Amino acid sequence: MLKQSSCGHDPAGIINTxxxxxxxxCPACPHPGINLPDGWxxxxxxxxxxxxxxxxxxxxxxLKRKHVxxxxxxxxxxxGWGYFIQNGQYRSFLNECQHDVQEKSTCxxxxxxxxxxxxxxxxxxxxxxxxxxxxxxNFKYPNGVVDLxxxxxxxxxxxxxxxxxxxxxxxxxxVSYDIACQWSKNLWSRMLAFPPTMQLRYTTMHIHFxxxxxxxxxxxxxxxxxxxxxxxxxxxxxxxxxxxxxDYFGDWNWKKLTGLGE
Numbered sequence: 001m002l003k004q005s006s007c008g009h010d011p012a013g014i015i016n017t018x019x020x021x022x023x024x025x026c027p028a029c030p031h032p033g034i035n036l037p038d039g040w041x042x043x044x045x046x047x048x049x050x051x052x053x054x055x056x057x058x059x060x061x062x063l064k065r066k067h068v069x070x071x072x073x074x075x076x077x078x079x080g081w082g083y084f085i086q087n088g089q090y091r092s093f094l095n096e097c098q099h100d101v102q103e104k105s106t107c108x109x110x111x112x113x114x115x116x117x118x119x120x121x122x123x124x125x126x127x128x129x130x131x132x133x134x135x136x137x138n139f140k141y142p143n144g145v146v147d148l149x150x151x152x153x154x155x156x157x158x159x160x161x162x163x164x165x166x167x168x169x170x171x172x173x174x175v176s177y178d179i180a181c182q183w184s185k186n187l188w189s190r191m192l193a194f195p196p197t198m199q200l201r202y203t204t205m206h207i208h209f210x211x212x213x214x215x216x217x218x219x220x221x222x223x224x225x226x227x228x229x230x231x232x233x234x235x236x237x238x239x240x241x242x243x244x245x246x247d248y249f250g251d252w253n254w255k256k257l258t259g260l261g262e
Contacts, residue, residue: 001078020142020167022081024253026134027260029053032169041171048206049234052172054135056212056240057161057183059152061128068125083131083145085163090146097155097193107181107220125149130156132164135176135240137260139253142167157183158190162198172206174232176240180209181223208232212240 002008005022030036030051040051068074071087080086130152132144144164146156157177165173177183191199200207211219211227225231229238 001082007081017081019080019086020082022078023083023142024139024257025142026137026139026253027257028137029134029139030170048172051170052174052206052234053168053170054174054235054238055141055161055164055168055176056133056135057130057157057175057177058133059128059130059148061148063126063129064124065126065147066124080143083140083142085143085146085159087147090159093159093194094149094155100155102153103182103186105179105182107179107223108218130160132160135174135238137256139256152179154183154190158187158194162191162194162200165200166198171204172234174208174210174235174238176210176212176229176238178212178215180211181219181227184209208235210235210238210240214239214241 001022002014002017005017007014007017007021010016025031027035030040030053032040036051043051076084076087079088126147127150128148130146130148132141133139134141141164143166144160146160146163148156161175175184188202191202209227210229210232211223213229216224216228219227229235229240
């Protein structure tokens with residue numbers, strides 16, 4: 001992994017590897033200084049959609065991990081260098097908000113929200129993972145994957161989202177999530193619990209929240225217009241269902257990267 005990402009022979013050693021540096025990036029997503037023209041940030045309003053980031057959030061409960069004796073006996077070999085976040089900082093954050101009460105759904109009876117603290121995790125260190133991916137090509141974001149110790153709690157989702165967005169510089173952000181109608185409600189007030197380096201300057205951005213097309217019919221009627229991809233100019237025929245399609249990361253990112261040129 002270090003060799004593939006050109007970090008294996010750093011004169012300062014592998015300890016100099018930055019967070020998320022060992023990932024395979026989506027070549028079609030907007031990357032300032034790589035595939036965007038000079039002055040892209042000053043594009044007129046009717047052209048800003050060309051430089052938008054599309055991200056999708058979802059959980060995968062097939063990627064469970066059993067308990068180990070201790071992290072010292074079974075340590076991570078690339079803590080924070082790839083798709084997963086740096087574990088120590090993540091655990092510290094979860095400990096600080098472990099007593100926060102999960103808000104109940106005011107939309108349909110979403111078990112994702114209402115049962116977030118009730119799933120059994122006996123014998124498991126993690127129940128699954130939460131991932132942030134680019135919506136159009138399903139590439140996993142750097143530092144956009146976190147462990148889920150129970151269900152889909154907002155604390156886990158928020159951390160994955162704000163961690164991954166540190167690797168985005170775009171001013172237009174389209175976010176797709178099964179329960180976006182609920183999760184997005186108090187997102188900016190919850191963001192204040194994060195370090196300043198992880199906070200988005202959302203007042204200077206254009207951020208839109210969507211519910212993926214397959215999941216949208218299960219929502220109440222008002223969500224069908226407020227969170228639909230069908231009614232916002234500049235999003236094309238996006239369906240927002242990317243994370244439902246796979247459960248492995250770097251290898252899949254690499255295969256898609258090489259396949260885009262075929």
